[in-house]
Amino acid sequence: MESGHESFAASSNVSNECSSPQEPGPSVDHLSNLCGSLEKLLFNPEYNYSDTEIVVEGIDVGVNRCILAARSQFFHEKFKEQNENSLKNEKPKYLLKDLVRVASIGYEVFMVLLNYLYTGKIKSSPSEVSSCVDNACAHDACRPAINYAVELMYASSTFQIKELVMVVEMNSVCHMYSLRLEINILLELGYQRYLDKFVDKATPEDVIPILLVAFHCKSNQLLEHCIQRVAQSDLDNATLEKELPHEVLTDIKSRRLKSRQGTEQESLEEDSLSEKRIRRILKALESDDIELLTLLLEESNVTLNDACALHYAAAYCNSKVVNEVLELGLGADVNLQNSRGYNVLHVAARRKEPSIIMGLLAKGASVLDTTRDGHTALSICRRLTRLKDYNDPPEQGKVTNKDRLCIDVLEREMIRNPMIGSMSSSSLVLADELLMRLLLFENRGNYVKLC
Template identity: 30%
Template sequence: MSLEDSEPLKQLAEDFSNLLDNGQAFSDVAFAIDGRHVYAHKCVLAARSRFFRMVLTSNGPTQAPLVMPVSAVGHDAFMLTLRFLYSGQLCLLPSNSQPDRGCKESSCWHSQCRAAVDFALEALHAAQMFGIDELSVLVQKELAAMAEKASIEDAMRILVTARKQDLLQLWSVCSKLIAKSGLSTEALEKHVPVEIAAEIEAIRHKCGYYNASRADCSDSLDEQRTRRMQKALDSSDVELVKLLVMEEGLSLDKTFALHYAVAHCSRKVVSILLQLGAADVNAVDVEGRTPLHIAGELADPEMIAVLLDHHASPHVRSPAGTTALDMVQSHVFQALTLASEGGAPADHSKLKLCLELLQTAEPVSSQERIVQDEGNCLLMAPERNNDFYPAPKGTQ
């Protein structure tokens, strides 16, 4: 279809959407749902849906607008269904005027979170209940895309729905995702019926996922576990992390999950790991660093704050004998040296905040002085320790 041909169809869809949005004046049927009335038009519903054609004609001709109760689906899912019947368009994402449908994360796009999956499953139920095959197919495609990015728990919920309703394409996508996930049979059986877990195991054997996850001769078991944990952290899939820890017994400390999260993930992910209570906030990695050392190296005040809030010790020293405060002070010295040489200015506000957090947690040496940079930004810095700080160019 050419662009010129598609424009009239877009206009037609928009016109019918407006008819639904402003249809009370011309409406001859209303639906009572969640304490509200939704106004619609018999001719449109009867032309687009055999279900509504059957229901509306069974009531016979009426003079007054008919009011029909709806209780099987919620208001938003019902409106999505009507909008599809009127315009042929599907949008599972909430508009700016709609509530977030249960998601409490203000920055969420509501495209793969728990609330988004819940709504898509409800929309699928509405499509099937009202016998709208085209809508059912489109929602299944959306759910398949969600499953690839959603948490493993939500993917399993979609999987169970696909099996119960015999949705073969959706089942194929979700079953392969779960089969590749590496979750143990015991973990699967806690979240899905036994017969579905058995089918997943059969898929693993048939497709080679079982052997691939267990017979990688080039890697040790610990390395495989570490990669699985890091992959879950990279995608911010905290639900999968919880499953790996609680159901499979993966160790956050042995996989250095907290160290990895501080270096590569958001503060939210780090906070959730700490709240699990399964990680030692002062554990050291293979280089002898604690998570607080890494936060100091990155000069990240948010990470420093959340680690200190969970009792990270500022007194732990690395094999080189440095604390997290030493590392931040090194950044300060380098920033001041660079500024004195005319280099690009550093973010002094972040450095100052890092210093304040660590100095509050760790008594500072009496050998400290106030240093003021060219922008009149005050930073606390110790007297130079030539064993730790490099001397400025030309002074050696």
């Protein structure tokens, strides 16, 4: 096995296909040389003989249609269609976002996929997109690591590379646990126990993207495990309704109801009535209807705190609505913990919306409060942010990326808190500069670009 790669060609299945008793297959050296030669077509400018381009995140990637068409039925069908550039005798150009409409596929994932199509090898996970900013994180279940694996599995399924979907399910987990096992050994051991560890280790919120890709790719075993984990979690119904497909949501609700069969009917009816009132409050928030929200609160004995309405608004509603509710002073406690032990600032940190975070801090949200597993809003934000996004240098005339801005705002608040030890003064200066820039965009009416 070559350093930095894990070859699918190493599996016993592929070996059996490539050789027979009558005709011995090519040696490992010959296969390695062939892979290296094909790899030049992708990464060596001297061998740029591409006949088409695919634009990924604004970057033109040259590809050879014959290789992609031979390796992927998706590309075979796509390249048979007429391209407007082909009619002009120009090199055909495709936008990846037009080829893949359900979810986005990033540049790094696309290059890993291309490398597999050209060479049969899976490159190691690029740390800049599969690792988070938190130095204390093992990167075995943080959101960038999960998103990278999910994205690669989705791309493999979309481009109809069936054997890679299976390899990704196994291989991505191996990378995350710093294991370097040959694919044929994994096939013998079975990959389910690795996936079990992966799904069980992630937070319930972070299981949802795994569930969605399993649902889309029809990976039933993985889907079942994800559904079990979410059904047994304390994620509320309002969150699940926003995140999950209807049939999965119905399945989870059914499982939860069965687990409550021993509960008295009267208690269930009271919960049902309360849920209806809470649902109306949340709908008013989502509709940006503050007048209706105020009316519902006056007519009902359910408060914003009872509904954890500010948590919901911080997660899903327009930032202006959140700040308007804060300004009206409708009795919402910004430091109230929901059933998962998250306060509103924790939820806002997961969303990574600077104006909501700033509004909560201005109203007294505690930057020191921790979740049940010991995370502050700052550590949550760091574990959601890719190295690539945090280290992306600001460009003149462009809005600073929200990931970096949220972290700097929270760091600034931590520095100002007398209970926190001294931190770098340069970080404080940078955070203040970013806040001034944010306010400048708001004053000019350009802040909408951040939303």
